[in-house]
Amino acid sequence: MKLVSPGEAAANTNDMSVEAGEDLARIGEMAKNYGVTLRTLRFYEDKGLLNPQRDGSTRLYTRRDKARLKLILLGRKVGFSLRDVKQMMDLYDPTGSNTKQLRLALDKSEKQLARLQKQRALIEDAIGELSNSMAAVRQMLIERSAPQASVAS
Amino acid sequence: MKLVSPGEAAANTNDMSVEAGEDLARIGEMAKNYGVTLRTLRFYEDKGLLNPQRDGSTRLYTRRDKARLKLILLGRKVGFSLRDVKQMMDLYDPTGSNTKQLRLALDKSEKQLARLQKQRALIEDAIGELSNSMAAVRQMLIERSAPQASVAS
DNA sequence: TGCACCTTTTACGTTTACGTCAATTCTATA
DNA sequence: TATAGAATTGACGTAAACGTAAAAGGTGCA
Numbered sequence: 338m339k340l341v342s343p344g345e346a347a348a349n350t351n352d353m354s355v356e357a358g359e360d361l362a363r364i365g366e367m368a369k370n371y372g373v374t375l376r377t378l379r380f381y382e383d384k385g386l387l388n389p390q391r392d393g394s395t396r397l398y399t400r401r402d403k404a405r406l407k408l409i410l411l412g413r414k415v416g417f418s419l420r421d422v423k424q425m426m427d428l429y430d431p432t433g434s435n436t437k438q439l440r441l442a443l444d445k446s447e448k449q450l451a452r453l454q455k456q457r458a459l460i461e462d463a464i465g466e467l468s469n470s471m472a473a474v475r476q477m478l479i480e481r482s483a484p485q486a487s488v489a490s
Numbered sequence: 491m492k493l494v495s496p497g498e499a500a501a502n503t504n505d506m507s508v509e510a511g512e513d514l515a516r517i518g519e520m521a522k523n524y525g526v527t528l529r530t531l532r533f534y535e536d537k538g539l540l541n542p543q544r545d546g547s548t549r550l551y552t553r554r555d556k557a558r559l560k561l562i563l564l565g566r567k568v569g570f571s572l573r574d575v576k577q578m579m580d581l582y583d584p585t586g587s588n589t590k591q592l593r594l595a596l597d598k599s600e601k602q603l604a605r606l607q608k609q610r611a612l613i614e615d616a617i618g619e620l621s622n623s624m625a626a627v628r629q630m631l632i633e634r635s636a637p638q639a640s641v642a643s
Numbered sequence: 644t645g646c647a648c649c650t651t652t653t654a655c656g657t658t659t660a661c662g663t664c665a666a667t668t669c670t671a672t673a
Numbered sequence: 674t675a676t677a678g679a680a681t682t683g684a685c686g687t688a689a690a691c692g693t694a695a696a697a698g699g700t701g702c703a
Contacts (some may be wrong), residue, residue, distance in 0.1 A: 365649065375650085380691060394651055394698085415620040418689075434634045439627050446624045450617065457613045464606050467568040471599045474592050481587045518679060528680085533661060547668085547681055572660075 361390070361397040371406055381409060386423050416453060421445055514543070514550040524559055534562060539576050569606060574598055 368375050381387045382396075386409055389396040398406075405426060412422040425445065428438035521528050534540045535549075539562055542549040551559075558579060565575035578598065581591035 363650080374691080376691060376693085379651090384690095396650085411619065411623070413690095415616045415623070420689095436631065436634055439631050439634070443624060443627050443631070446620055446627070450620050450624070453613055453617050453620065457610060457617070460606055460610045460613065463568045464603065464610070466564065467599055467603050467606065470564070470568070471596060471603070474596050474599070478589065478592050478596070481589055481592070516680080527661080529661060529663085532682090537660095549680085566660095 361399060362403075364389075364396050364398070367398050367403075367406070371403075371410065373406075373410075378406075381406070381419070384419055384423065386419060386426065415446075416449055417445065421449075514552060515556070517542075517549050517551070520551050520556075520559070524556075524563065526559075526563075531559075534559070534572070537572055537576065539572060539579065568599075569602055570598065574602075 362370070364375050364378055367373075367378055378387065378396075382389065387398075387402050387405055389398045389402050391397065408426060409419070409422050412425075413419070417425075425438060425442050428441060429435060430438070515523070517528050517531055520526075520531055531540065531549075535542065540551075540555050540558055542551045542555050544550065561579060562572070562575050565578075566572075570578075578591060578595050581594060582588060583591070
């Protein structure tokens with residue numbers, strides 16, 4: 338039950354309790370590699386998005402977990418909720434054609450795309466309003482800082 | 491202490507406990523006129539953003555409250571937090587030039603504008619990523635729905 | 644052997660802007 | 674007078690995605 342010492346995970350010959358050639362990562366390495374915190378990884382597991390193996394109580398992340406994490410992060414980036422991501426990933430079936438999964442993903446994506454476009458419109462609107470207000474405020478400041486201009490000369 | 495009956499607030503001669511010509515609105519009317527809920531108005535009051543008078547326990551919103559509410563809603567629209575809005579409004583002084591208020595507003599606005607632009611960039615990025623993914627998914631669906639095309643003929 | 648570092652579980656805290664009761668009171672109207 | 678429609682306060686709930694502590698167990702290295 339010896340573990341890899343941190344930083345040399347690649348060059349080792351551990352007990353291969355699962356498969357040959359698997360390079361397992363512990364939580365710290367995962368966090369570093371993917372730019373997330375330990376808490377986040379545990380949180381995702383708690384939500385059923387990840388399922389690392391265990392060596393005793395230590396989490397060991399496989400290639401599969403890494404792929405899933407990548408998907409989660411992509412989903413997060415485009416604005417899906419974790420619940421959505423889970424719903425889509427839960428449909429994954431390595432033995433089938435995954436048509437249902439793909440359809441669901443596409444459906445959710447279309448809706449999310451619409452949301453994003455709406456959001457963008459809102460933001461552009463806000464930018465416009467804010468710019469207007471700023472111009473007005475600047476004008477008021479000018480009038481207050483140089484009122485003598487209309488008196489002198 | 492008679493109140494205006496709902497719907498005829500304009501045509502009345504009430505007791506003018508405050509000022510002449512004030513057309514006071516109760517919370518329901520305010521909500522309807524500004525498209526917010528009662529809860530929202532009470533919440534804003536709780537946060538010190540509004541300060542309606544009272545007739546007994548009934549809230550009466552003055553012209554001033556309406557102006558403040560408009561500002562709140564504008565602030566909300568451009569993405570300020572209520573705390574920011576309050577901070578800016580708290581500087582308002584009817585007897586002064588309000589230079590400090592204006593400077594603060596401008597400062598906050600510049601920062602908010604930067605945030606909005608950043609957000610817009612993020613959203614556009616997300617839209618791009620999502621569109622890519624969707625194209626990929628569509629492609630996968632095509633390959634799954636018509637695999638006979640590469641066999642037939 | 645001692646220490647620094649990694650990891651674990653559990654569980655409450657954070658943020659923002661309200662929503663949603665619940666119980667009660669007031670008021671106007673038929 | 675009965676009833677429906679406003680209004681009140683109080684207080685817990687919600688959403689999402691973690692943050693942050695606490696207390697403890699392993700482990701490699703000097």
